[in-house]
Amino acid sequence: MRTAVVIGTGLIGTSAALALSARGVAVHLRDADEDAARTAASLGAGTVEPPVTPVDLAIIAVPPALVGRVLAAAQAEGLARHYTDVASVKEGPRQDVVALGCDTVHYIGSHPMAGAERNGPLAARADLFEGRTWVLTPTQDTDTETLNAALELVALCGAVPVVMDAAAHDRAVALVSHTPQVIASLVAARLTDAEESAVRLAGPGIRDTTRIAASDPRMWVDILSANAAVVAGILEELAADLGTAVAGLRELAAADEAKRESGAGVVEDVLRRGNAGRARIPGKHGAPPTRYEVVSVLIGDQPGELARLFADAGRAGINIEDVDIEHSTGQQAGFVRLSVAPRAARSLEDALRANGWSLR
Structure with missing residues (x-):
């Protein structure tokens, strides 16, 4: 890969551009917000000058709802030989790409599993993707050269490629990323009207639980709107579990000893199921979970x-x-x-x- 275009100079787009530029790729930057593109260029991410010939790869780093339209426009322009997007959901954009009649032979969806609470080019880092998983979601007719171009992008950014079906990807990120974002925000929201004396007692537990609640709400509305049905389904299941936990806690607070014992069993089951789920999270470098x-x-x-x-x-x-x-x-x-x-x-x-x- 010698040349690339990055369309969208937020956190992910600028970070990819910085990584590619650091490895000798000539990167051209585009953004509907020209100031954002110029800021990214000033950081060393590339140039705002347009390419004079088609580049090797166009990286579309825009919200999921815009991927199809931006890809269609870039392909109509003949901007690149191969195209990928880095949106955090894949099935909706894939459907838009097909509906708009885009060339799916030279297109592959992708999603780097990396981010930060802050957004925009000033939050970008060339090492953002180092050691992180980067999911690739080929269409049924994505050709080998396009897949290889995406694999080279992942390698140049220091990430680890994983190939998945688009719908399977969306179900997975709904569980491990999108739902936790909503839960963290709901927990953090309880602190808004809490007494100052209570908030001052905050320790590692609440800090860890609410860390991602500092993320940009507008960005997350875009992400959640593209995967809303799947996230809603998981939250419904979680609501049922919360109802069970509430009932158990009510029994645990009862005066009747039999009810307290029943409630203790319910609450212990909730906590043990949490232990079991937590134990399935991969360990160091993706190895099986390890106890430290x-x-x-x-x-x-x-x-x-x-x-x-x-x-x-x-x-x-x-x-x-x-x-x-x-x-x-x-x-x-x-x-x-x-x-x-x-x-x-x-x-x-x-x-x-x-x-x-x-x-x-």
């Missing part, structure tokens, strides 16, 4: 402390699998939770204590 031991270390909030902690762990020969920080309220300190292989936990604890660290 957590070593909690008290750390001061000053420059160099994290580096010193990691250096001490490294000198002990311990590989840190994951890291989480719990900040103390009202104190310049917190706990760093280091996830390590179970066989390494005791060695790490001994090494850190020997270097003066306080463990919880």
Whole structure:
């Protein structure tokens, strides 16, 4: 791949353009918002000058509802030899592409499973897709050269390709991405009118649960509108589960001992089903789920402390699998939770204590 056009210079489009430009691809940028395209160009993502000949690949980075129209216009112009889009849903755009009579031989849908709470070119990063899954959804007649062009795009962006059917993709992302977005927003919304004294007690649990609630609402309306029926179905199932949990909690609060025992069983079942589902999430690098031991270390909030902690762990020969920080309220300190292989936990604890660290 020597040349590409990116149509749509938001977070995903600009990040792809930055990654391609960094690897020597000449990238041309287009956006209905010319200021956004110029901003992306100023970041080194490419040029706003139009290509003089058809490029190798056009990457359409617009909301799902616009993919068909933008693809039709680009193909009518003869903009590229191959085309892909990076919308977060695939079946609706695929239907639009067919209905508009687009050339589906030289088109393939795709979706990089990466993002951020912030949107726009200023949020873009050349390494946004490194190590992330990038789904490819060929049409029935997508040719091999177009598939290879998409695979090269994924490789240049440092991602891992996965080929799926468009409808299967949409069902999957409804479960693992779109529904969690709605749930996170609903939970975070409960904080809006909460007492300040309650909000000040917020810790890692509520922060983790509501992190994605900071996302752009307008962007998510576009995404959800393209997959609304599937998400609604999952939310209906979740509502039924919530009803069961509420009934169990009501029984757990009852004065009657038999009801309390019944409620405890219902609530425990909910929590155990959560354990089982959580255990199915792939582990490191997509490997089977792995159980780690957590070593909690008290750390001061000053420059160099994290580096010193990691250096001490490294000198002990311990590989840190994951890291989480719990900040103390009202104190310049917190706990760093280091996830390590179970066989390494005791060695790490001994090494850190020997270097003066306080463990919880």
